[in-house]
Amino acid sequence: MHLTEKMFPAAGSSTINAVRVHRHGGPAALTYEKIAIGHPGPGEVRVHNKAVGLNFVDIYFRNGEYTPPALPFVPGNEGAGIVVAVGENVTDFAPGDRVAYVMTLGAYAEESLVPAHYVVHLPDAIDFETGAAMLLKGLTAQYLLRRTFRVEPGHTVLIHAAAGGVGLILTQWAKHLGATVIGTTGSPEKAELALKNGCDFVIDYHKEDFAKRVKEITNGEGCHVVYDGIGKATFPHSLDCLRPFGYFVSYGSASGAIEPFDIMLLMKKGSVFATWQLLFDHLAKREDVLAMSSELFEVVASGAVKISVHTRLPLTEVAEAHRRLEARETTGATVLLP
16 A cells, blocks of 8 residues: 655655765765755656665766766665655656656655656565665666667577676576576675576686686687676676677676777677667666566566565665675675665
8 A cells, every 4th residue: 555645754845864975986975964855846756765776886976987967966876765745747656656766866865856757656566675776777687688689599698797786687587588698706605696596607707717618608609798797807808708790788897997999809809799888878768768667577576587685784874885886795786775
């Protein structure tokens, strides 16, 4: 049963607890403080956050690699909670609705003002923590697997950081689609987790040459596609894992940005394709927000993809959450609880 607006603070201007960044830097740049929040403007929804997702993109905004509109700002790009109020021209949502949202700075707070464009109704079967953990990572997996390179039965895919937040969703979904899934991880514990979540083969890149091992696994043929959220540390060796005309799909730079390279390298590696995709571009149209989210919710509801929330921390411990994520000490998803 949905809750009512009366159970929340008044929807006018009020003071809430939030995390802000006043200067770019390390985790210490995250400060927990009180800020003012107003009534939602036209096309906006005010959400009382029940859980907030932690993503590597949050680090890029914090350290300045991705530049926000202005300092100071409230980081965080996904959350789940209950609608408190709606602005003018918002007809799809009402106070009391259970929702999740994505691609909107400002989630690291008790309440957030979010463009309705990026808000979706949260199915009753999905709790707030799962909703907050799944939307950005899950929609990333959706566009990688279904829009950038459409994985079909019989394909062989390589997924770097297979035990990470996006990686675990990718491995399960790719396996569900009928692919042979090869994953890379950085520890035996992460390798075991990846195997339990859809990987047919797992390579510990600290102990093995992953490109050589991929060739062995595929009998020299290589993969149809490589999904790479690591960046500098895995490029250009990821290209060596591809068969002719294969796809190298980059979507993150956890180890640093890929350095500029001669495009002729793609020809030398077998006339392969290389692309960097951005979720924001895939969500430019409201109909795509709804269609992509619907497909994600369906695959989760079917049980084919399980969302693993491995760590829960109060929002006051956001600096520690960032430290762990940067140190690659995490598996699955981490959620912050306001």
